Every structure is written in structure tokens, then in C-alpha cells.
Amino acid sequence: MLKVAIIGAGAISTAHIEGYLQFKDRCQIVAISDCYPEKARRRSETYGLDAKIVEDYKELLHDGIDVVSVCTPPYVHAEIAIDFLRAGSHVIIEKPMAASLRECDEINEAARASGKLVSVIAQNRFRTPMMKLKAVLDSGLAGKIVHAQADSCWWRGYGYYDLWWRGTWEKEGGGPTLNHAVxxxxxxxxxxxxxxEVQAFMSNVAHDNAEVEDLSIAMLRYPDGTLGQVTSSVVHHGEEQQLVFQGLNARISAPWKLTASVSKTNGFPENDRELEANIQRLYDSLPTLPIEGHAAQIDDVLTAIETGGTVLVDGVSGRETLELIMGIYKSASTGECARLPLLSDDPFYTREGVLRHAVRFYEKKHHVENFADMAISTGSSLEAGDK
Known part of the structure; x- marks a missing residue:
């Protein structure tokens, strides 16, 4: 029976707790830590847990914890993850992996030295539409991908950034580019x-109680000359999200949509019904996941621990995601095209460099310590979440 600790009792911790509780025969939540112990106590009581409640997570470092879920604000992810890795625990880290690329590298080095697993939450990978889309892409039926599009469109009201750690480069690490579009x-x-290469723009158009952006648009160039784009927002009503891939043969996306075209003699399109049918048959034949979201990723980690295997989303993947995000911030802050990879001498490699160079849109003049405990919106087929 694996002993589990939850570090951080904010809104996203419920997804972790409920995930672990689906595997009661394999793990047990034995501790919850939060700088507001009453929040941790409420979580324990709500879920009927017999969990040790501590204000300082360091009290748990010698308790023989097997798996730790880090559900705190991003600026302390690295410190907590590294401490537990060195103490011999496997670590699951909520998005984003850390506040800087250097911190990601430090986490990964601690994992290598300890021989323990790191998995960074990317629960969208563990959803049936996403797994099916990935399999169809890998089949090659759509042809070479010439354009990729990610729309991470959310809506958050003005008060969203009143929470004490949100809306600051120092503690949240960025706006929706980092914390929603991740x-x-x-x-x-x-x-x-x-x-x-990344060329990006960002702005704050609706939240003058935050230093960070509430909208960004990035253009991507791939090594083969093809293009992509990413929209990250908390100002889009309807909160529509999608991933779209335009291949030479067909367009496929999540949420699922399929169109295949062939050329008439004058170059105008007509549907390729045979290819559409072939792709649809493949899509329909792919299995539905028995478990999805956070629970599925937790199952992936538990299975890797039990079997000595690997996880689908490791610390290398978590770092690569943050690298592209930092490339977007670099380009949007400097007006220059950012080239990847970002090296260790790049200003946007460290948290200190980001704090010096990132654009501050407004001064955060007031804050609240906590919001009332309530449900959070987490999207539909493409899900994100707030801590």
C-alpha cells in the first residue's frame, strides 16, 4: 500500500484526492499539508480521510511517504518537489512544472539522483478524444502536418486575480499562457x-489588478518550415478550446472533426469521401479509456511505481512545455523572435531573469487571502484547471 501526501489544499487538490481514492487497494492518503491548515483539515473531513494535517510540508519528509502530489502555487513547486525526491518519494507536480527552466532542470537532476519518478500533470493526454487524435496523427493518414492550431480560450472575471498569489510574475509565474494553456x-x-522559432504578442485587456497577461497569441515555425499558432486567453466568453491539425490530405481535431479534400482540375476542393471514411473507421475502432483525467494519470504513475516502468508525462515533457511558454513570454516581452531551445544563458531561463525582463501590465494593489470553497470550471473535452 503506497502512502500518499497532498501538498497544497486549494481547489485543484480535489482532483488529486478523488483520483487517488479510485485506487484504495493500491494507495492511501495519509497526510495533507497547507499553509492554511484549516483548508487541509476541511479536505480531509470532506473525503473522510484519516490524514495527518500539517502547516509545514517539511514535517512529512521523514514519514516514509511514497507518492507526493504538489498542488501549490508554481513558485514553490521546485523546492517541494526536490525536498521530497531527496527524501525518497515519487512526485506528481501540478501544472506548470516550476517557475523557471532552471528549476525544472534542478527537479529532473534530483529525480535522476534519487532514482524516483517525476510526473507533471497533463491530464488532457489521458482523455479518449486526445488519445484517439494522437493515434490518428501517428497513422499518417492525414498526411504531413502543415499547420497546427491550439486555442486555449477561457473566461475569468475581474476578481479572479484578487487571490494573493495570482496575477504576479513572482508567485504565479505568468497569466493564462502558463496557467491555462499549459x-x-x-x-x-x-x-x-x-x-x-516563436513570434508572440501578449496584452492585459480586462484585468488591471494583475501584472501578467490575460491574452497572448503566438506564431510558431517548425524546423521543416511548417507553421502553427497558439491562443491563450481568460477573456473569451464560451471557453471554447480546440486542437486542429491541417494535413496535406485531411483536417483532424479535438473536439473531433474530420474533413478531407482533393483537388478539382481548377484547384478548387471537393471532399475525399473515401479517405474520410478510412480515417473515421480508424477513429471509431480506437478504444475508449476506462479512466480519464487526473485519475488516469495517477493510475499511470502508480503502475510505473509498481512495475518499475516509465510514466507518459515525465519531467522532460514538463520542461519542454515550460520552454515553449517561456519562448512565448520572451518574444512577447522583447518584440523579438525567440529561437528554441532556450539555453542556460538566456534571460528567460531563470526566475530572476523572467522577473527582470517580463512585461508588467499593471501593479497588483490589493489581494484577498482566500476565496470561499466552491467548484471551479475545468472545461469540457480539453480540460485545464485552477489551483
Missing amino acids: HHIDALLWMRGRPS
Whole structure:
């Protein structure tokens, strides 16, 4: 029976707790830590847990914890993850992996030294539509991908950034590009690979109680000359999200949509019904996942621990996602095209460099310590979440 600790009792911790509780024969939540212990106590009581409640997570470092879920604000992800890795725990980290690429590298080095697993939450990969889309892309039926599009469109009201750690470069690390679009960017990298160049713009158009952006648009160039784009937003009503891949033969997407075209003699399109039928048959033949979302990723980690295997989303994947996000911030802050990879001497490699160079749109003049405990919106087929 694996002993589990939850570090951070904010809204996203419920997804982790409920995920672990689906595997009661394999693991047990034995501790919850939060700088507001009453929040941790409420989580334990709500789920009927017999969990140790501590204010300082360091009290748990010698308790023989097997698996830790880090559900805190991003600026302390690295410190917590590294401490537990060195103590001999496997670590699951909520998105984003850390506040800087250097911190990601430090986490990965600690994992290598300890021999323990790191998995960064990317629950969209563990959803049936995404797994099916990835399999169809890998089949090659759509042809060479010439354009990729990720729309991570959310809506958050003005008060969203009143929470004490949100809306600051120091503690949240960025706006929706980092904290909402991270899942769509992870999926885009998983399916399409890393671009070589990024040209981006960002702005704050509706939240003058935040330093960070509430809208960004990035253009991507891949090594083969093909293009992509990413929209990250908390100002889009309807919160529509999608991943779209335009191949030479067909267009496929999540949510699922399929169109295949062939050329008439004058170059105008007509539907390729045979290819559409072939792709649809493949899509329909692919299995539905028995477990999805956070629970499926937790199952992936538990299985890797039990079998000595690997995880689908490791610390390398988490770092690659943050690298593209930092490339977007670099380009949007400097007006220059950012070239990937970002090296260790790049200003946007460290948290200190980001704090010096990232654009501050407004001064955060007031804050609240906590919001009332309530459900959060997490999207539909393409899900993100707030801590």
C-alpha cells in the first residue's frame, strides 16, 4: 500500500484526492499539508480521510511517504518537489512544472539522483478524444502536418486575480499562457514536436489588478518550415478550446472533426469521401479509456511505481512545455523572435531573469487571502484547471 501526501489544499487538490481514492487497494492518503491548515483539515473531513494535517510540508519528509502530489502555487513547486525526491518519494507536480527552466532542470537532476519518478500533470493526454487524435496523427493518414492550431480560450472575471498569489510574475509565474494553456501546449508538443522559432504578442485587456497577461497569441515555425499558432486567453466568453491539425490530405481535431479534400482540375476542393471514411473507421475502432483525467494519470504513475516502468508525462515533457511558454513570454516581452531551445544563458531561463525582463501590465494593489470553497470550471473535452 503506497502512502500518499497532498501538498497544497486549494481547489485543484480535489482532483488529486478523488483520483487517488479510485485506487484504495493500491494507495492511501495519509497526510495533507497547507499553509492554511484549516483548508487541509476541511479536505480531509470532506473525503473522510484519516490524514495527518500539517502547516509545514517539511514535517512529512521523514514519514516514509511514497507518492507526493504538489498542488501549490508554481513558485514553490521546485523546492517541494526536490525536498521530497531527496527524501525518497515519487512526485506528481501540478501544472506548470516550476517557475523557471532552471528549476525544472534542478527537479529532473534530483529525480535522476534519487532514482524516483517525476510526473507533471497533463491530464488532457489521458482523455479518449486526445488519445484517439494522437493515434490518428501517428497513422499518417492525414498526411504531413502543415499547420497546427491550439486555442486555449477561457473566461475569468475581474476578481479572479484578487487571490494573493495570482496575477504576479513572482508567485504565479505568468497569466493564462502558463496557467491555462499549459495543457494545450503540452498536447501540441506531444503531437507535433517542438517548434524552432516563436513570434508572440501578449496584452492585459480586462484585468488591471494583475501584472501578467490575460491574452497572448503566438506564431510558431517548425524546423521543416511548417507553421502553427497558439491562443491563450481568460477573456473569451464560451471557453471554447480546440486542437486542429491541417494535413496535406485531411483536417483532424479535438473536439473531433474530420474533413478531407482533393483537388478539382481548377484547384478548387471537393471532399475525399473515401479517405474520410478510412480515417473515421480508424477513429471509431480506437478504444475508449476506462479512466480519464487526473485519475488516469495517477493510475499511470502508480503502475510505473509498481512495475518499475516509465510514466507518459515525465519531467522532460514538463520542461519542454515550460520552454515553449517561456519562448512565448520572451518574444512577447522583447518584440523579438525567440529561437528554441532556450539555453542556460538566456534571460528567460531563470526566475530572476523572467522577473527582470517580463512585461508588467499593471501593479497588483490589493489581494484577498482566500476565496470561499466552491467548484471551479475545468472545461469540457480539453480540460485545464485552477489551483
